[in-house]
Amino acid sequence: MRVWGRVNGQWVEVSTGAAGLNQMVYVTWLAQVLKLNLGESPFWATWGIPQYQTIMSQIAPNYYMILTQQNFSNLFASLQISKVPNTFNPTYTINVLTKNGAHITAEIAT
Numbered sequence: 001m002r003v004w005g006r007v008n009g010q011w012v013e014v015s016t017g018a019a020g021l022n023q024m025v026y027v028t029w030l031a032q033v034l035k036l037n038l039g040e041s042p043f044w045a046t047w048g049i050p051q052y053q054t055i056m057s058q059i060a061p062n063y064y065m066i067l068t069q070q071n072f073s074n075l076f077a078s079l080q081i082s083k084v085p086n087t088f089n090p091t092y093t094i095n096v097l098t099k100n101g102a103h104i105t106a107e108i109a110t
Helices: 023-035 051-057 062-075
Strands: 001-005 010-016 078-083 092-095 102-109
Touching: 001 023, 010 023, 010 078, 023 062, 023 092, 023 102
Parallel strands: none
Antiparallel strands: 001 010, 078 092, 092 102
16 A cells, blocks of 8 residues: 655655555545545545635634544544644644554644
């Protein structure tokens, strides 16, 4: 399994690890979904965050974050997505505990 992600402006392939674990593929996929606009994907039209509507209404897209967390929760031992308070752009912190016990924390601006 593989997916592509951007690191410092360069596309990088993220694939199944040597031990056969796909956890980094799933984390990269989750980060991409959080950056995705609602309806932007031709395969997963209901996934993504309605960024333009959020900016116009000034309401954080918490409902869509909950849906995203539900969609990805079965891929990890634990997944928490929480809103970072007092940020101009809606920003969320993801805390992941992978099934092999690794802790991953990242801050994603939508």
